Amino acid sequence: MDKYLLPIIWLAKLISFICKALRLGTGSTWAGHVALTLYPTILRCLEDDLVHGSILITGTNGKTTTVKMLVSILEKDGRSVVFNPTGANLLNGITSALIANVAFWGRPHSEMGVFEIDEASFPLALKMYDPEAVVVLNLFRDQLDRYGEIDLTAEKIHQALKGLSKGSVVVLNANNDYVNRLGKNLSAKVLYFDVCSCEPLARPSVYLSRFKIDGFDFETPLGGSYTIENALAAITVARSLGVGYEAMQEALRNFRPAFGRQEEFEIGGKRVKILLSKNPEGFNQNVKMLQSLETIETLLLVLNDNIPDGRDVSWIWDTSPASLLKLSRLIIVSGLRAEDMILRLKYSQREYQISNIQYQKNLKKALRLGLDETSKGSTLYIMPTYSAMLEVRKILTGRKIL
Amino acid sequence: MKLTIGHLCPDLMNLYGDRGNIICLVRRCQWRGIDVDVQEVSLSSNLELRTSNLLFMGGGQDRQQKIVAEDFKKGRGEEIREFIEKGGVGLFICGAYQLMGKFYRPAEGPDLEGLGVFDIETYHFGKEKPRCIGNVVVDWQGKTLVGFENHGGRTYLGERVKPLGTVVRGHGNNSEDGTEGAVYKNAFGTYLHGALLPKNPHFADYLIELALKNKYGPGVKLDTLDDTLEWQAHNAVLRKLGLK
Numbered sequence: 001m002d003k004y005l006l007p008i009i010w011l012a013k014l015i016s017f018i019c020k021a022l023r024l025g026t027g028s029t030w031a032g033h034v035a036l037t038l039y040p041t042i043l044r045c046l047e048d049d050l051v052h053g054s055i056l057i058t059g060t061n062g063k064t065t066t067v068k069m070l071v072s073i074l075e076k077d078g079r080s081v082v083f084n085p086t087g088a089n090l091l092n093g094i095t096s097a098l099i100a101n102v103a104f105w106g107r108p109h110s111e112m113g114v115f116e117i118d119e120a121s122f123p124l125a126l127k128m129y130d131p132e133a134v135v136v137l138n139l140f141r142d143q144l145d146r147y148g149e150i151d152l153t154a155e156k157i158h159q160a161l162k163g164l165s166k167g168s169v170v171v172l173n174a175n176n177d178y179v180n181r182l183g184k185n186l187s188a189k190v191l192y193f194d195v196c197s198c199e200p201l202a203r204p205s206v207y208l209s210r211f212k213i214d215g216f217d218f219e220t221p222l223g224g225s226y227t228i229e230n231a232l233a234a235i236t237v238a239r240s241l242g243v244g245y246e247a248m249q250e251a252l253r254n255f256r257p258a259f260g261r262q263e264e265f266e267i268g269g270k271r272v273k274i275l276l277s278k279n280p281e282g283f284n285q286n287v288k289m290l291q292s293l294e295t296i297e298t299l300l301l302v303l304n305d306n307i308p309d310g311r312d313v314s315w316i317w318d319t320s321p322a323s324l325l326k327l328s329r330l331i332i333v334s335g336l337r338a339e340d341m342i343l344r345l346k347y348s349q350r351e352y353q354i355s356n357i358q359y360q361k362n363l364k365k366a367l368r369l370g371l372d373e374t375s376k377g378s379t380l381y382i383m384p385t386y387s388a389m390l391e392v393r394k395i396l397t398g399r400k401i402l
Numbered sequence: 403m404k405l406t407i408g409h410l411c412p413d414l415m416n417l418y419g420d421r422g423n424i425i426c427l428v429r430r431c432q433w434r435g436i437d438v439d440v441q442e443v444s445l446s447s448n449l450e451l452r453t454s455n456l457l458f459m460g461g462g463q464d465r466q467q468k469i470v471a472e473d474f475k476k477g478r479g480e481e482i483r484e485f486i487e488k489g490g491v492g493l494f495i496c497g498a499y500q501l502m503g504k505f506y507r508p509a510e511g512p513d514l515e516g517l518g519v520f521d522i523e524t525y526h527f528g529k530e531k532p533r534c535i536g537n538v539v540v541d542w543q544g545k546t547l548v549g550f551e552n553h554g555g556r557t558y559l560g561e562r563v564k565p566l567g568t569v570v571r572g573h574g575n576n577s578e579d580g581t582e583g584a585v586y587k588n589a590f591g592t593y594l595h596g597a598l599l600p601k602n603p604h605f606a607d608y609l610i611e612l613a614l615k616n617k618y619g620p621g622v623k624l625d626t627l628d629d630t631l632e633w634q635a636h637n638a639v640l641r642k643l644g645l646k
Binding site: 141149151152312314315316317318336337339340342343346347348350352354359 | 417421422425426429432463464465535550552596597600601631632634635642
């Protein structure tokens, strides 16, 4: 190890310690940021030290859940894994996670890494090092004011994949047009996962997915067709790493949802389910999943336009929320741009009928109202944008409304 | 009464929720008992534009915009020009607005030739000049229009065209001369997404009325709708920008 590296690791660890001590929630990436600035190749050095290298997972939707699924599987298989916490999916977040993973004298605790990475940062990461495997889940339109046009994103990712050597594995979603095309002209080994090749074993539901792949039955306590895609991605990587099917089955069966992604809380005998809905595709997928319910008692939509959400809320006009109005007894609309979301709901129907919509800009009051209107044993469903999801969780876990 | 909307290239020019404008026009007609039909005019379509009363085209990605520009040289462009010259109503957003201009000059590479409906020129000055991104408020005939802009190109107006309005907040055409959008006869070009029309019901109705007057004569008058929620969203943007 380079003699300058260790002091930088110590410095970064100190920064991280201070951030934690001062409870700076956003501070989890500062350590990595400072380390990368002082020592630009630190990411490669730390990655090199992982005995079994690392896996990078990118895509518009499903990164966090897929990382969590793969980590659960690998841990079930007895491997020690370092991963980045949700939201810290830029280079600085990965670096922070790797720094936290090394002991005082620089030796890593874990043998391998699984990291989610923002689709815009993915090409930058591949310039720094060659991972064992990379996964591209899907590419959808998302926050054009931040990521730019999807054609360009796909092109940059393709160029980056072309630079991977023969030893790497590239795992791609066969059912997403943009991702499917990324497999062309690569030196790395390409593996496709394909939902069409798996047999569904249960009707679509909000609470469970069951399917059969390679002759094995899988079950996981998450709903929506995208859950099966995420699981297939994780299974494909695990299989390429030689993990047995039993470990995969067990890990997925006992899977706990990631932060805000179908995450559930219980409050006073009522359930709250958070379905992160941050772009048209994610929103529509959640709508589709909710259609498997006969009726929704209470639904809370929260639309924010903070930087992590994208400042532009135009995307809501690419969603199809009409069925939510038919399904729900009460829809509460909140958030910084609640007024836009109400308009979207109004214009989704021919006969406009908005008597089941309630406007409550204040999120805390909206949650209170939602819980009051939910009967015992029933579920309040929440579809928030990213920053709104964080706020919702903070209010709920802080129990501020009780 | 019946309004027929021609949606140009909905499959290629479909960025930033611009289809919200179509949804808005359709609903506001339906709510008044006006029959409404949307004709999708894709590249392969041989539909004649004169069967439409209002043309709409939204923004697109660079690659798709090039495909459309190239295709329009084969006759569709001439047809659109004719439609507008005869006083037909058209709304063109962002990329479509640029495409209806004389040309788009990228930082590198050859010009992208436009249709010349609007006497405007658009330049992309490369990465040194940042994109124009953010909420916008425009003064249009003494009333406000609100929306969101996101464009790298900067547009300059010629003599044969008037601006749609003046910028109150945001960048507008070029963030220099305070103009936003362009008007030529009954054709309107603008950078405003949002989508534009749902939050600006007065402008949506203005377009519907223009198109119906073209078809049924100057006596056409639209019924009033309850626009409380529309103005609530409009005013929320004004408040956000400290204008209310």
